[in-house]
Amino acid sequence: MQIKLSYGKNGLDISLPENTKLIEPHFIPKLPDEFNSIKKSIQQPVYGNPLIKSFTENDTVGISICDITRPMPIKKVLPAILEELSAVANQNIKIFIANGTHRPCTKSELIDMLGKNIFDAKYNIINHNAFNEKELTLVGNTRSQIPVFINSEWLRCDYKITIGLVEPHFFAGFSGGPKMIAPGLAGFKTIMQLHNSNMIESPNAIWGITEGNPIHDSIREIAKMSPSDFSIDVTVNKNNDITSVHSGEMFSAHKDAATFAYKSAMREVNEKFDIVITTNSGYPLDMNLYQTIKGISAASQIVKSNGSIICASECSDGLPEHGEYKKILESKKNPEELLNLIKDPNYEHQDQWQVQIQAQIMSFCSIYLKSDKLTHHEIKKAHLTPIDDIESKVKELIAINPESSICVLPEGPQTIPIIIK
Numbered sequence: 001m002q003i004k005l006s007y008g009k010n011g012l013d014i015s016l017p018e019n020t021k022l023i024e025p026h027f028i029p030k031l032p033d034e035f036n037s038i039k040k041s042i043q044q045p046v047y048g049n050p051l052i053k054s055f056t057e058n059d060t061v062g063i064s065i066c067d068i069t070r071p072m073p074i075k076k077v078l079p080a081i082l083e084e085l086s087a088v089a090n091q092n093i094k095i096f097i098a099n100g101t102h103r104p105c106t107k108s109e110l111i112d113m114l115g116k117n118i119f120d121a122k123y124n125i126i127n128h129n130a131f132n133e134k135e136l137t138l139v140g141n142t143r144s145q146i147p148v149f150i151n152s153e154w155l156r157c158d159y160k161i162t163i164g165l166v167e168p169h170f171f172a173g174f175s176g177g178p179k180m181i182a183p184g185l186a187g188f189k190t191i192m193q194l195h196n197s198n199m200i201e202s203p204n205a206i207w208g209i210t211e212g213n214p215i216h217d218s219i220r221e222i223a224k225m226s227p228s229d230f231s232i233d234v235t236v237n238k239n240n241d242i243t244s245v246h247s248g249e250m251f252s253a254h255k256d257a258a259t260f261a262y263k264s265a266m267r268e269v270n271e272k273f274d275i276v277i278t279t280n281s282g283y284p285l286d287m288n289l290y291q292t293i294k295g296i297s298a299a300s301q302i303v304k305s306n307g308s309i310i311c312a313s314e315c316s317d318g319l320p321e322h323g324e325y326k327k328i329l330e331s332k333k334n335p336e337e338l339l340n341l342i343k344d345p346n347y348e349h350q351d352q353w354q355v356q357i358q359a360q361i362m363s364f365c366s367i368y369l370k371s372d373k374l375t376h377h378e379i380k381k382a383h384l385t386p387i388d389d390i391e392s393k394v395k396e397l398i399a400i401n402p403e404s405s406i407c408v409l410p411e412g413p414q415t416i417p418i419i420i421k
Contacts, residue, residue, distance in 0.1 A: 001015065001016045001017065001018050001020050001022070002014075002015055003015075003016055003020075003022065003408055003410055004410065005277075005279045005312050005390075005408075005410050006238070006279045006280075006281045006282035006286075006410060006411050006412060006414075007279055007282055007286065007312045007313070007314055008282060008283050008286065008314035008316065008372075009282065009283045011282065012279075012312055012370075012390075014277075014390050014391055015391055016277070016391070016394060016406065016408060017394075017398070017406060019406070020406045020407065020408055021269075021273065021405070021406065021407040021408070022407075022408055022410070023267050023269065023407060023408070023409050023415050023417050024238075024267075024409075024410060024411060024415055025237070025238065025264050025265045025267070025411060025414050025415045026263065026264045026267075027237060027238070028235075028237050028243040028244075028264055029237070029241075029243070030237065030239070030241030030242055030243060031241075031242050031243065031244070031245070034076050034241070034242045035076065035079070035080055037242070037245055038076070038077055038080040038081075038232070038234075038242070038245050039080050039083070039084075041232070041245040041246070041247040042080065042081065042084060042230075042232060042247045043084070045230075045247040045248030045249075045253070046246070046247070046248055046252070046253070046256065047247075047248030047249040047252040047253055048230070048248040048249040049248075051081070051084050051085075051161075051230050051247075052084050054159065054229060054230060055085070055088070055158070055159040055229075056158075057087040057088055057089075058092075059088060059092070059157075059158035059159045060092050060093075060094065060156070060157050060158045060159070061085055061088055061092060061093045061094070061157060061158070061159045061160075061161065062094045062096055062153070062154050062157030062159070062160045062161065063078070063081065063093065063094070063095050063096065063160075063161045063162075063163060064096045064098045064154065064160070064161070064162045064163065064180040064181065064184055064185055064228070065078070065095060065096065065097060065098060065113075065163050065180075066098060066163070066164065066165055066180075066184075067097050067098060067099045067100075067102055067105055068105050068109045068112075068113060068284050068287075069102055069284060069285065069287065069291055070165050070175065070284075070285075071165065071236065071240050071281070071284060071285060072113075072163075072164075072165040072234075072236075073165075073234070073236060073240055073241075073242055074113050074114060074163065075113070075114065075115045075118075076242060077163055077232060077234060077242075078095075078114065078115075078118060078163070079115075079118070081161065081163070081232065082118070090121055090122045090123050091122055091123075091124065093123050093124065094123070094124040094125075094126055094153060094154075094157060095114070095118075095123050095124065095125050095126065096126045096128055096151065096153070096154055096184075096185060097110070097125070097126065097127045097128055098128055098179075098180050098181075098184025098185050099127060099128045099129070099130070099184070100128075100130060100183040100184055100186070100191060101130050101131075101183070101188060101191055101323065101350050101351070102323075103320070103322045103323070104127035104129065105127055110125060126151075126153055128151050128184065128185050130183075130186060130187050130188045130191060131187075131188050133149070133187065135151060135152055135153070136149040136150065136151060136152060136187040137149065137150060137151075137152045137155050139155070139225050139226055140225055142218055142221050142222060142225075143221065144218065146190060146193040146194065146218060146222070147189050147190060147193070148182070148186070148190055148222050148225055148226070149186060149187025149188075149189055149190045150181070150182070150185055150186055150187070150190075150222075150225075150226045151185040151186075154181075154185050154226070155226060159229050159230075160227070160228040160229050160230075161228060161229065161230045161231070161232070162177070162178075162180035162181065162228040162230075162231045162232070162250065163180070163231075163232045163233075163234075164176025164177050164179065164180045164231070164232070164233045164234075164254070164257075165233075165234060165235075165236065166233045166234070166235050166246075166254065166257035166258055166260075166261045167235070167236075167261055167265060167413075167414065168207045168208050168261065168262075168265050168266065168413065168416045169207065170206070170207055170293075170294050170297040170298070170357065170413065171195075171199075171200055171205040171206065171215055171353070171357065172205070172210075172213070172215050172216050172219060173205075173206070173207070173208060173209045173210035173213045173215075173216045173258075174208070174210055174216075174254070174257075174258040174261060174262075176233045176254060176257060176258075177223075177231065177233055177250055177251070177253070177254025177257070177258075178216075178219045178220050178222070178223035178250060178251070178254065179219055180228070180231075181219075181222065181223045181226060181227075181228065182194065182218075182219050182222040182223060183195075183219075186222065188350065190222070192348050192350075194215060194218055194219065194222075195215070195352075195353035196348075196353075197342050197343045197352070197353075197356055199214050199215050199218075200215075200353050200356050200357060201356070201360070202214050202215075207266070207297075207298070207301070207416040207418075208262055208266050208416060208418070210255075210258060220251065223250065223251075227250065228250050230247070230248070231247065231248065231249065231250035231253045231254065232245065232246070232247045232253070233245075233246045233247075233253050233254050233256075233257035234246070234257070235257060235260055235261045235264065237264075238411055238414060243260075243264070244257065244260045246260070265414060265415060265416055266416050266418055267415055267416070267417050267418070268417075268418055268419075268420050269302055269407075269417045269418065269419055269420065270419070270420045271302075271405070271419075272302050272303060272304045272307070272419065273302055273303060273304060273307065273405045273406060273407040274303075274304055274307045274308065274397075274401060274403075274404040274405050274406070275303075275307065275308050275310065275394060275397055275398075275404055275405070275406045275407070276299040276300075276302055276303045276307070276308070276309050276310070276406075276407045276408070276409065277299075277309075277310045277311075277312070277390065277394070277406070277407070277408040277409070278295045278296065278298055278299035278309060278310070278311050278312075278408075278409040278412050279295050279311065279312045279313060279409065279410060279411065279412035280292040280294060280295035280311070280313045280412045280413065281295065281411050281412045281413055281414050282314075283314065283316070285412070285413070286313040286314050286315065286316075286412075287314075287315070287316055287317040287320075288315050288316075288317040288318055288319060288320040289313065289315050289318070289319045289320075289325075289369075289371075289374065289382060290319065290320060290323065290325045290351065290354050292311060292313040292315065292369075293354050293357055293358050294412070294413040295311055295313065295409070295412030295413050296309055296311050296358070296361060296367060297357055297361065297413070298409055298412055298413045298415065298416050298417070299311070299409060299412075300361045300365065301416065301417050301418065301419065302407060302417045302419060303365050304365075305364050305365065306364070306365060306366075307365045307366070308365060308366045308367075308368065308397055309361070309365055309366070309367045309368070310368045310370070310387070310390055310393055310394070311367065311368070311369050311370065311412075312370040312371075312390060313369065313370070313371055314371060314372055314373055315371045315373045315374045316373050318373070318374065318378070319374070319378065319382060323350055323351045324349050324350045324351045324352070325351035325354055325355060326381075326382070328341075328342075328349060328351060328352055328355045329355055329358075329381065329382050329383060330381050330382075334383070335359040335360075335362040335363045335383065336359075336363065338355055338356075338359040338383075339356065339359050339360070339363070342355060342356045342359070358383075359383075362383060362384075366385065367384050367385065368384070368385045368386075368387045368393055369382075369384045369385070369386055369387065370386075370387050370388070370389075370390055371386070374386075394406065
């Protein structure tokens, strides 16, 4: 069986045994006219008033958009919105990059994300910094006493718009919607509590679950404390084409988008497998190992205990060097030590949530990583086993257990298998 894995910008072709189970999203073709579909959605939203009737030309307008780690087709969505905002002066429109705790987007990434025309058009482009407390405002506490720090510039905007990509998320249920405010525009102290070890280990903090998910429940509560006035959520296919647009009141629009995404991305499976091959959906999602844990998490849903996950992820941005993911991984010798460290109530460090999920998976299966950018030494220091050739590793594992069942998720976290109970 010949399969093309989503890997980097060009993909990776491999050959697997014919009895391999292939799990992909239901392919949905792009909307026939993406631009006009977006315009129609924001002019005739299902929930609330049309965008153009909701602001005045003297308003300062804030727009929250995804950072480079999301395959959001912002160049397709943002022009339609800016056209609706044409009565507002460019300098009164602030485009917020909802980085959460991720690094700021570079100039070249911003040009790639926004398009050069928008980048050069004198809009205020603000790279959110969760760690600069001078740029944050405390707006209150959630019912569970999470302190809610939000970007001050965002709060000062007269009119607020969020633009999200809705796809399954490995602990928040679905991306987009309220996540464009928290963690997107939240402070580190807020994000830390949203992602603490108790939250992460909840059985409901998982792909596809929002209601009753303690993380998503808190995200919604925070978003209500600093709400957007208008929301646009889109879904995409593997070609990054827009397949649906959902506009209007944030929570209703997001619920519709998540329902649409669930039908495409969540695939029912009636068995677990000895070997699961996955990716992190190619560039830009597989820019680093930190993000790649999402693809590994998708595979972990259907791998047998003591089974093997083989992940192909280019990791062009390394582990990465920024943040504390690498430092935490290298601080302990094995998954058990990492989990004990993170579950200490006094331990609070950026990126510990990603390490916790990785350690939880490593505690019950083996993980092999194919990366052309990370060295074998770097991969080993991250507690994974490096491989240079996926086909050879599969043959090696089959030689050990000739009855091995095999599954492949060529698009990684764009497809989330769920076991039928």
